[in-house]
Amino acid sequence: MRFAEIPGNQSIKQAMLNMVESGRVPHSLMLFENDGCGALALGLAFLQYLNCQDRRDGDSCGECHNCRQISKLTFPDLRFTFPITSGTKVSGEAKTLTCDSYAPLWKEQVLKNPYFIENELTSALGIEKKSGLITVAEGRAIMNKLSLAPVSDGYRGIFIWLPEKMNQSTANMLLKSLEEPEEKTIFILITHSPESVISTISSRCQGIRVLPLGKEELAGAVQFLAGISSDEAASVAAISGGSIGAALQRLSDEGETSVFDDLFKSLIDSLICNDLSAALQVGEALSGLESREKQKAFCIFAGEAVRAIMLYGRGLGEISGIGSDAPWYREAAGKLPQSFAAGAGTAISRAASMIERNVSAKMVFCNLVTRLYYERQRKYNI
Ligand SMILES: [Zn+2]
Secondary structure: OOHHHOOOOHHHHHHHHHHHHOOOOOOEEEEEOOOOOOHHHHHHHHHHHHHOOOOEOOEOOOOOHHHHHHHOOOOOOEEEEOOEOOOOOOOOOHHHOOHHHHHHHHHHHHHHOOOOOHHHHHHHHOOOOOOOEEOHHHHHHHHHHHHOOOOOOOOEEEEEEOHHHEOHHHHHHHHHHHHOOOOOEEEEEEEOOHHHOOHHHHOOOEEEEOOOOOHHHHHHHHHHHHOOOHHHHHHHHHOOOOOHHHHHHHHHOHHHHHHHHHHHHHHHHHHHOOOHHHHHHHHHHHHOOOOHHHHHHHHHHHHHHHHHHHHHHOOOHHHHOOOOOHHHHHHHHHHOOOOHHHHHHHHHHHHHHHHHOOOOHHHHHHHHHHHHHHHHHHHHHO
């Protein structure tokens, strides 16, 4: 993958070029991003640039032997580590499994869409609804890889996707290598929750924040990648929080978006009618969504939808990117107090972080609905 193929984040690409040109390539790099914002693609483009035999115009050539092997993920000095457990596609004792068993499924997913989001990967690996881990067995497999001489004469890339899922024993095993890896070896860690990464690991890495794309940039990228109309791309970009992966998954799973859309509108309609009982029933339905990832995805959807309501409330609806749904949003904005969106946005973010911390979904959504009901009532207190 070349830098030019990845939308946005120009400053990161430039920083990576500078590292190479100045001869200051870090041993360990930690890219932190929101799910699906392109950190894996950037990491792969960086490794390809490092190994390209014919760099030109601030990018890899995409044609030399190393470029072709890295873009096909067949480069021999490349290893991917990611959270796994025993599942429907690979079985065995979870403690002894390594990512080698999952490598074909991982590669298939990355080649299909390097912007995949977490639940897309767990589904591709057949471990949905389970909690994957980076285990001691996988730590040993990395150390084995490092103990062997590299096959190529370029940089060896060890990717660790979601190092926050690594336990302390595995982390201890890797510390020395992260700090002083073998010559011409680079660790590239990609995290969605930097504060949850064991501090002895994160402190040994140079950190880079991968930013979500702006709405127009995201719409342009999605239009190109998915081959859809500019209107359709603008609509999906408006509700995807700057994440290419989230936007692409929405497009591939229209059904899910439509379920979220129905639930969100039912919830807001119940609040507008002051019907707490109906709103709580929507809360029940939300807690019944089949996985923690789906519940989190609903929160992202609802956060964006609330923002659209806020924009309509201020007469700025056209920049929300909401297409044919505009009449519903305009009407909802007219019936809710101006303060609603800010309070609701905070409550929804809080709900998402509680779900992330495995708090009972019933409790999270019951609290969220009650909080939104209170925010709706504020109208009468002003
Ligand atoms: Zn090349």
